[in-house]
Amino acid sequence: MIPVPDLDIAALIRTEIKAAIRSEFSPIKSQLNDLQKSVEFITQQYDDLLKTTNTIMDNYKTIKSDTTHLSTTVTTLTERLNNLEQHLRETNLEIQGVPQRKDENIVEVIKKVADVVSFRLDDRDILNCTRVASMNKDSKRPRAIVVKLCSTRRRDEFYSAVVRYNKAHSNSKLSSLSLGFGGDPSIIYISEHLSPVNKALHYATRIKVKELSYKFLWVRNGRIFVRKDEVSRFIHVKNQQTLDSLV
Structure with missing residues (x-):
């Protein structure tokens, strides 16, 4: 048998170790590559979801603003219509x-x-x-x-x-x-x-002042006024919000 130099044996061992390592880690590397692709996919999906969410939030803010404006417009028009009906x-x-x-x-x-x-x-x-x-x-x-x-x-x-x-x-x-x-x-x-709106408000005011023991309730030119007693200031009951604030 021809003797093998120690250097050749060491090189052979290193080669076999490298091969074994490559063999063992190859599936892991493949799995890591798949995991990386999955992470990249999820990241992309998250980015898309974030963009969609931002778009939805922007639309919501726009709709909310439009709704607030519309509500204010309706309230204004309702008040104008009631004032016109009272004027007639x-x-x-x-x-x-x-x-x-x-x-x-x-x-x-x-x-x-x-x-x-x-x-x-x-x-x-x-x-x-x-x-x-x-x-x-x-x-x-x-x-x-x-x-x-x-x-x-x-x-x-x-x-x-x-x-x-x-x-x-x-x-x-x-x-x-x-x-x-x-x-x-x-x-x-x-x-x-009184207009239908003012008549309903007047009826509700009569009930409220009775509950709160107000002494005075009167109507002047279609406007409703209340006064708790002789020394209190008078209050113009413009709407339900004013009525609810009475104490």
């Missing part, structure tokens, strides 16, 4: 509690009210008058009368005469009996003719 009623009075008859003459009923409260009301002062449908269809109360007068000044004078009469006759305020109707007397209520 600025010379009107609403009379509640007058018994209803099939053959009634509403103009004569209104003139009778004026006579009772000592207010001079001419035919030319009355532009129009009619019974209006009740918002509550199940209500058994007579339908209200709405009268349109020739001017806001005449409306205010007529209304003031009613207020003076009721103050002077605190124990026998204006009623169906005052107008000559038989049967059980019913109180006649006369007020400014």
Whole structure:
């Protein structure tokens, strides 16, 4: 046998070790390559998802801004419409509690009210008058009368005469009996003719001030005011938010 030099044996061992290492680590290298590709894929997917999320957030902010603007516009338009409806009623009075008859003459009923409260009301002062449908269809109360007068000044004078009469006759305020109707007397209520929105707000305000023991509630030119007592400042109830803030 020919002897093998030690150097050749060492080289052979190193070659075999390298081959063994390559053989063992080759699958690991392959797995690492696959893992790297997976990480790169996931990273790309994350980047795409991040871009999509950013796009969605940008769209959300735009939609939110548009919605806020739209809500503000709707609120503004609603207020303008309510103001217009109230303006169209600025010379009107609403009379509640007058018994209803099939053959009634509403103009004569209104003139009778004026006579009772000592207010001079001419035919030319009355532009129009009619019974209006009740918002509550199940209500058994007579339908209200709405009268349109020739001017806001005449409306205010007529209304003031009613207020003076009721103050002077605190124990026998204006009623169906005052107008000559038989049967059980019913109180006649006369007020400014409010728009549907203001009428609903006025109704809610009446409930609220009763709960909070406010002493004063009145309407002036379609606007609702309250006052807790004689020394408190008056509050203009503009909307439900104002009403909710009362304490």
